[in-house]
Amino acid sequence: MIIDHPLLGPRDAAEFVYLGDACLIDRPDPGDENAARLFHDYLHIRDNPAGEHRELWFHEHGDRSWLVVTRNTLTHEIVRVELARDVALARGRDR
Amino acid sequence: MRYSVLQILKEGLTGNRGWKPVWREPDPKQHYDIVIVGGGGHGMATAYYLASVHGLTDIAVLEKGWIGCGNVGRNTTIIRSNYLLPGNEPFYELSMKLWEGLEQDINYNAMVSQRGLINLFHTDPQRDAAVRRGNAMLLAGAGAVLLDREALRRKCPFLDFDNERFPIKGGLWQPRGGTVRHDAVVWGYARGADRRGVDVIQNCEVTGFDIRNGVCRGVETTRGAIGANKVAVCVAGSSGQVMGLAGLRLPIESHVLQACVTEGLKPAIPGVITFGAGHFYVSQSDKGGLVFGGDIDGYNTYAQRGNLPTVEDVCEGGMALMPMIGRARVLRMWGGVVDMSMDGSPFIDRTPVEGLFFSGGWCYGGFKAVPAGGYCLAHLMATGAPHRVAEAMRLDRFMTGAVIDEKGMGAQANLH
Amino acid sequence: MSGAFRLDGGAIERDRTLAFRFDGQRLTGHPGDTLASALLANGVRLVARSFKYHRPRGVFSAGSEEPNALVELRSGANREPNTRATVAELFDGLEATSQNYLGSLRHDLLAVNDLLAPFLSAGFYYKTFMWPRSFWERVYEPAIRASAGLGRLSGEADPDSYDKGFLHCDLLIVGAGPAGLAAALEAGRSGARIILADEDFLMGGRLNAESHEVSGRPGAAWAADAVRELASMDKVRLMPRTTVIGAYDHGVYGALERRTDHLAAARGKPRQILWRLYTKRAILCAGATERPIAFGGNDRPGIMLAGAVRTYANRFAVGTGRRIGVFTNNDDGWRTAGDLSAKGVPIAAVIDVRDVDPATAVADARIRMNSRVAGTWGRHGLRGITLATGERIELDCLAVAGGWNPNVHLTCHHGGKPVWRDAIASFVPGDRLPGGMSVAGAAAGGFTTAGALADGHRAAVAALGELGLAVATGEPPVASDEATEAAPFWHVRESRGRAWLDLQNDVTVKDVEQAHREGFRSVELLKRYTTLGMATDQGRTANVLALAIMAGLTGRTIQETGTTAFRAPYTPVPIAAFAGRSRGKDFRPTRLTPSHDWAEGRGAVFVDAGMWLRAQWFPQTGETHWRQSVDREVTGTRGSVGICDVTTLGKIDIQGRDAAEFLNRIYANGFAKLAVGKVRYGLMLREDGIAYDDGTTARLGEHHFVMTTTTANAVLVFRNMEFARQCLWPGLDVHLISVTEQWAQYAVAGPNSRRLLAKVVDPEHDISNEAFPFMACAEVSVCGGTPARLFRISFSGELAYEIAVAARYGEALMEALMAAGEEFDAVAYGTEALGVMRIEKGHAAGNELNGQTTARMLGLQRMVSKRKDCIGNVLSERPEMNRDDGMELVGFKPLSSGDELTAGAHLLALNAPADTASDEGWISSVAYSPTLETSIGLGFVRQGHTRIGETLRAWDALQRSDVRVEIVSPHFHDPDGKLLRA
């Protein structure tokens, strides 16, 4: 597979390490009264879609960026690659 | 028709014209007592044991394609009961015992070949873990033998003992481990279930569930609605998709596991051998092909294919372990979509929808579990209580913390 | 001139002769020959035995689709089983041996299977061999295995070397036949970066095998000119002997280049290279493969594909018989008769299933239209055929032309399905191609040379347009078009005897009928039940025939019946090629610490720790057992001072205004308030609440920390911390960089460690207990100004330090420490002594921190701060992980002091049965403690801390050990930690 890195251009996926669903960015609030349930779902429960999947890849043998890759799990076609940090900031994660 | 030497002689002398279909091809009825979604190993075994052990025969097995077209037809055929944790080991040992009597039970030769399985270790910590595991196997009655380097050299002189990057220190041997002719398992169960009255229905895809007031009353299919008192879903890599039709989300990701087979070769490798310093395991089929595999590709996918780096990684392991296989040529590579659970262990459980049962999360180890998986799901559906050896395989274990994490990798599906 | 069957012409170098051996027989051929062409030139017809019935078989094709002519090539460790003679280039000294028989090739005792064939029909083995149960492994299976399989592995390590490589291009062209060459010429002239790969050693494809003209010249000559022109272009890479094996995601193709297979010896160069081709576009010009017709006795040596017969005549100058017949359902078969006849080979007959006018006149041949071959005779080679009419014709070679199958394989590697085209009675590529791929020429179903040239050109122009490259003004080359009328015809119903489909696996038309009868009607079930298409040739000549027959039986169309999946590799690839250099010592890199050579000079025994090699112990003269060395190292350290290389620990430099806050969230215990100049032990959890890693982190400045991780988890911890930094808390100002490699680090431990260090650390740094207490850290200098970092931390439980210098000084520092320690009898100690001392001290390590244990199990629950958020905090609260009867870390001692504990033993109550239900825990780590003079262990037992003093069995039946042990505190040595602070 080839991941078109937003900063570096196309690079072999072998340079990357895969983590999983990009929902892992949305770590729940540990102070929430339902924190136990929220963390359970956050860490374990997956949509596991057959189709577009937003997922986290780490450019371990590269620029050490975490990327959010939108890839079709039926065809492996990649339609979007973003820096995970930008995604996280856009989703309201900060400090 | 009972299969026997006599039958073969008789048919051989009359042009093999008298053989009957191994299973009927009935049209689906409007209602069954039990509908099983998925005509793979687990679905078919569940139907067989419901019929043969519990006397329930008003059963349909619904298969989207042709029976056995999923992972039971695309694995590396290994059977073993060499697990560590008490939530797992007794279950796999039950499966091994069922394998051992399977062929006579179903009157079908699935070529259960207990030629032994060796897990190699290369460091002291790996040895310690192997001893702990071996003793767990002995406690469960599975049998285990610790081989030192010299004993290994006698059994497998072709391993690289002289130029290895990670010296082999020994191996944990399960003499009862081995291989089974994978396709024949599903055919044999199908035949056994069919003879007891189970309807095996191919080319029948489930497109929805009939759920009313939290109770499952049947399924919708490409061949019409089929009512049922109980429905079980045994669809491996498609678990997320099919259970999604029932509104359920699972602690499961779908990944691809690739495997390879070489051209046929005269006997070269005894039993199953697993590398401990890389991703590689191998056995040799009765036809002579070296059947081998390694790790999953590691990204979510429903495509039954993978990519080169994984195959290269597997072959690197193979060459590091047994450089005599270098000139053997890989004939075919294929990929199976496996339902990786968040702790690497499976589920055999009810679901929050009454009457809907689930067997899944088999990861890349579902084949060996086919007999016990079917047996325990049948037990749960017929008696209402989980089988003793499958009690830990619950869907809510991540909520309670009673995880069954053999490899200690935590809640990341692709690490198991 | 070699061989009685040589003709004139061809692309062989007649003036050079190559000697070779087949089954010991000395024969000769020429450069340009394959083993198959050379054998045929010498009149060798019986070359192999089939898989199941051990039937005599000869060369069937002239390419990689060969099902029959498999040999063992070369000898000794170089032996290469199942090698297709049809693609093996001849070289001087080649040795080949036939395979898969008992006795001799001519008199194969296993041919008895053929007599039993009625009882060995499809799937017979599923119905028998079940009684008695124990006979399967002992009797039946060994017999089946011995008779199955084909060639033999040598049993020795593959002596050749292999490479992998990476190539990038705008356009990959797969196949250098007319379509591929036309495409390459156009793209090359347009300045595109292209790769032209062909599995053959001679580019040109069927142009070399046919007698057509291109641009007014013989096709082979035109091809040679085209190749010459392409070779002169610097952006064109020509790759003959290169098979594109698979289409992978996003334009990546795998290709196997054979570099030395055509040479007698590799001379130190890689035998083969597995290339990863990164392409923007690809044009598949893989041509087509001819298929036969099934008829009775169609497997005898001498029965060949008609196109192959032409190839042998036109390219290799070999007549495949003295009297050749043609059996065809199409015009192409007639070309064989014409070409051979023109070469002076007598044509005995042309039998055409069609009721049409003969395509051409063939001198002296019996022409039989609307006729079929129903049977054959000849035990070890064809001697004649019988037509359905009963007419018998004597001949020694029958060229069978059943039509052509486009080589659609690569088009299907992403799950696409080929579609049936009635007009040519073949499958052509479907519309779901791998991204960036187009198909041209015969692979797309265009079977004329003129069409292939034009189509290749068209495809190149289209690809160039997509790439945004200007198109050179070229026009496609022209060729005389030729007729390709064909009638679908699969199987002669009037066949006498078995009609073979899969020649290698011995699958007959009757087997397909039986599979149908038994319900195995899906093509995938048919394949799995009969083994059709599962042989080394993947059924390339057999599959379409079989599924057409199945379609006939089920009443479905061929399109509805479909094909089985096409999967990589296109042709088989040696395992060694996929492995490349990664074998033996080069399987993985080796990581060495800066003082590795020093340790090696000291005779250290090394141990693998991940990729690292670490000194395990340092044997001294007179020590004959490792325990002696380790005991001495422990005693020496605890008694005075020892030095241990701890460079392999992961080290991460953490800086930023929010570095302290960040660490506070990464570690379970608090770090926000750690003072500058101090070190703290930290415990990391995974988000699931399980203990993950531990180590120490030092605060070097207000915004500057350096963390240590375990050796095993260094990379993972770094990755996880980057995840937290970039994805969870992107607003924090914190920066990470690994400094594992930057610093050589040594533990100096023991009561004399301070005195030793005082001799090395420059005197301006006060390292007294008061100025530099337990858990202090500082940047210092050593040996007269070399910068160093000093940490007062202890893994051994003694007064101890770790000192780090830049890696370039590591070896020198080790020497300086040992020199300074001479007066204290300082010992160098390895990982084994390190392990003994940590067990004595009760520190958890890898065997305890195994990813399955909680802080609570490890007795570290107090470290999980409940006053702050940290990774893993919430889920560590889950009820089943906090059961009162959970496992807890404790120590063990044997009740009787001579007994030895073993790691991996399970713990049972004294009178409990040995079963899973009675299992109370396990021993995770053991050591002989020279300090306590007894075997000791750490392990987990239910409610351990409440059971100190209790006796259990340490049950290790695997190693035939069953020892009574006492549960004790895990802190065997200095439990109050007085020594650390001394």
Place this chain on the structure above:
Amino acid sequence: MPDRQLMARAALDGHERTIGTVAVAEVTDLALVSAAVPRGSDEAFAAALARGFGAARPATGDSTVGDRCAARVLGMQPDQVFILFVPPDPDRPAETVSATLESAAYVTDQSDSWAMLRMTGAGVRTALERICPLDLDDRVFPQDRVARTAMEHLSVIVLRDGADSFLLMSPRSSARSFRHAVELSVEHVSE
């Protein structure tokens, strides 16, 4: 008083070898220091880089050449550069960079973290085809491009510092495996 000074040892002892048209030589005279840019201080950092080293801040994947200390700045990560330079004090390159950049970045010495091999000669790219997955074509990877990638299971930083000159950096601990991989590639493509 310490009685000995510590002698430095290069990762590959200053190894040099020419195989066919390709020369492989360890580089031992350059320091390498990472500089991480504090959040929100990009402008201040760029200014400091220009003042201190006379170099522009490179984009990730590019490098720039400064006019002081023979410095080259390598864009390694979105918020991190490596500065490759001839150090006035080889033992304290991080201090040099910190002072030169007036504390506008978090600096970490990486000089001993990487073994550096320079490959020069006409056949360099042909040799690298056997281990390097990057496209080193002139249009894709011209002079001054830099990338981290993986070769033979090793992390490698590739800097093109000439038409036929590449500086390769790989972790010091595996320097011998790295040298072996590089030289074997050259041997395999040499006549």
